Amino acid sequence: MTEEQHDIRLRVNGIPHTARVPARRLLSDCLRHDLGLTGTHVGCEHGVCGACTVLVDGRPVRSCLMLAVSAAQHDDITTVEGLAAPDGTPHPAQQAFGECHALQCGFCTPGFLTLVAAYVRDNPAPDEEDAREAVTGNLCRCTGYQNIVNAVLRTAEITREQDGGAGVPHARPSAEHDGAAGDATAAAPRTEGGRP
Amino acid sequence: MSTRMFGAPVQRSEDARLVAGRGAFLDDLGAAACAAAFVRSPHARARIRDIDAADAVGVEGLIAVYTYEDLSGPMAEPLPLLIPHPSILDSRTPYALAREYVHHVGEAVAMVIAEDRYAAEDAAARIRVDYEVGEAVVGIDAAVAAERTVHEGMADNVAAHLVQEVGDARAAVDAAPNSLELDLDVERSAGTPLEGRGVYARWEPASSSTGSDDGRLRVYSSTQTATGVRAAVAAKLELALGQVEVVVPDVGGGFGVKIVHPWPEEVMVPWAARRLGREVKWTEDRREHFVAAAHERAQRQRVRVGFDDSGRMLGLDVDLLHDNGAYLPYGVIVPIVTSTQLLGPYKPGAYRVEFRSLYTSTVIVTPYRGAGRPQGVFAMERTMDAIADHLGLDRLQVRAANVIRPDEMPYDQGLLFQDGRPLIYDSGDYPRMLEMIAELVDWPGFAEYRDRAHREGRRVGIGVACYVEGTGPGPYEGGHVQVETSGKVRVATGLTSQGQGHGTVLAQIVADELDVPLSDVEVTTGDTRRMGYSVGTFASRGAVTSGSAVALAARRLKDKALRIAADALEADAGDLEFADGRIQVTGSPVHSIDLSTVAVLSNPLRYAFDSASAAATQFSGSADYDRPPVAEGEAPGLEGTDYHSPLRCTFANGAHAAIVETDPDTAEIRILRYCVVHDCGNLINPRIVEGQVQGGVAQGVAGALYERMAYDSDGQLLNASLMDFLMPYASEIPSVEIAHMQTPSPLNPLGVKGAGEAGVIPASAALAAAVEDAEGFRVDRMPISPSELFELRRRHAAGGVPSVPARPSPASAPSGAAADAPAPSSPPPAGAAPPEGPDPSEPPVPSAREPR
């Protein structure tokens, strides 16, 4: 049995890559194993945990639910490795997660960071309830979430400080967005268990 | 002196790497390795008639298929019973690959190796296994009934049976003026770390460094014990210990499940790597983790208690039925912990506890964070509430009547604990703990809050639960501390990290001991090349055992440094002190020597590599020709190694209080406030401890309200995915208000107790009590979902569920807690503030998560 292979081009963190993949290759596997970008993690492979979240054209997407060949149709992918500024300065979300002790094992963290980066870009002044809502599509088994919620608020605060209070939302990781960021992750399929 | 690091809420040194995406988790390693996949049993009980791999042969990239037939020697024997115990009647452990029978869905039957995981799974899907399907035994009732047995050759399903008794409990209950009987039930859940298990192995051919003409094995595993995996793999593969190195990379959560070793996959992957001479890696997927790792919690409990009119227990008689799943590789630690830790902060009078540990045709049961304590606390705290209701007393008052007083410490409960040593509490102030939880949650003010809520047509309830947790068991951990000639300090301990921040807290301890900057200290955990003697990370033991060990190792290093510095400074060692990375004559910084220079002097050299080593070569400085370059009785290098082997466990304690609201129509349960009083002795890093508490509470809430393992009667796990197993998101988890107590342990040099598991332990008990209080009828089974609560209401209305009487409103908290405690919606009292004070970088945490 020989599987048909496709040559694809992906622009990841601003760098063009090529890969030869079968049609079924998940974007998460392609990033991790074909391109060696292992910062994107896989916690479930069925679209629930959000650990694999990356930004596709600026929008959070679960890379375990997207095929690499489909990702190649898009312009630009940002993974956790691409959040920091080119000079290595951490993204405000990366700084905030450390300051707020918003990670323990760190396995879920890349998915939260990409999500929060896009969220704060689009929502520069969230309140606590907004912040909680923003991260409610991703699972963390370690922290109990409170410090992650705090980190969302702190990300917004750092971003505002960096922008000098000019009210310009932080531009990284992508200038391209349609204001609907977050929807892609919030729509994780769940069975209803009578949750409040 | 630099600022003391012990006790400071410093930011973790681990984080910069992890937030940058530079973590190195198991599946991030071994890019060139071939992939393993396992064929797993779809049946809970079956005999394997035949395994046919013919169809798999055509799969491109297939390298090998292995079944039990390929195994020999120790590999063909069952995996070990890790913790033998006299109570075990018939110990059954799995084979690395199933031999003739399978005993639960998910058991590994064959292993496939291929060039990548896709090919390995393609091939695995084409392997045909012919099963003769038998009938499963699912649930405690079926296991007890023993109409059929899980295992061949057993007359029933009882794996172990143990009675422990202090005094004549049954007689005491019978003779008591009051007595009650409770039947309680706790369901299965699981730790479910976000990263599953994984193993990556490579075989290195023989050389003079491998010490034999056989090669050497390097194993990476996502485990909680490096040395355990090393010893287990060496035994299975018939290798000398020195031929096996185990390295534990970043681990994406453990919560107990990863202390089990060796897993079938953990011996099969190294075995295949050696056999093939290829690197082999297996990364568990989510479904595999549900059906092939481990679960916990399921227990049926019957409690009989006798008590006087003040609610003081006179006798406690407990019967436990514990579901241990299909095999018993980890022994009976969980039911032993339940049996002993059930007592919590209380004096039971006479006590008898009997457990039966039962085989069922389901995934194995091994410790999950809390390890039997949540069930024990559930039994005890439900009993406390029942006593209070029976006597019409306040629930905290009854607890206050039963707690051990500080002047009774150390307190001997007269039992043997899970480490085989006496259950003697080292320290704790339980009356104060009760006062503090009453203050924090405003226990006395709740009656008024309830009345107000009632007038608004809302149902609210409050519950409290206390625990005592044996932490930091032995036998030991080790520490190695070395000062390099750069002045950098390298620390190693053998146990592993899964997010607890050991790298930070151990560095804090060593930085203080040596008075060096925190940033100069680097910590290695879980690498048998750096520390070959270790036990592992479990039972909240990291800070106690490794923390103490690195402190002791640093002190050894200091002794040595003082000897060398005394020589160099021509001073008496007794007149020297450590200050800011130097050793100086006490109070006289001009007469000093840098620690880095002491490191240079400690290791006389022949060759120079840099300016530091040049200073240590043979022709530099003044030599004393009457002495050898390394003084007699000394060893080269500025380092120290030591071990901490605790006499017994340290006993941490705490109390949780929850306020819930239940929807009168939909029976939804919402947590309005969640308060924690927590005593883990001296705090090394309050920020990290609070993180542990918050994360523990989240798992506790999860286990109380959302998570369960839904097995059908055929032994199929119906919710083996994160879509169906309701691991809570941020929307389900309350913010947690924490107040610390710090009662030092006398049993270790740091006065610390463990903190890792505490948050999870009393959550089910506290939430059951709160729901019960809101609803006015007994809750004796957890977890509880809205549909179950709805059903309970129906049964209660029909007279099938006993009411609880209206609770008296306490005039004050036990022993006169502050009368000015806040209402539930006001900010927490000063005692509840994190000890580091308000952190300007963090937004204020509201005291209640009000309904949205």
Ligand code: FES
């Ligand atoms: S791995 Fe993609 S959502 Fe869990």
Ligand code: FES
């Ligand atoms: S930090 Fe471990 S899963 Fe979030």
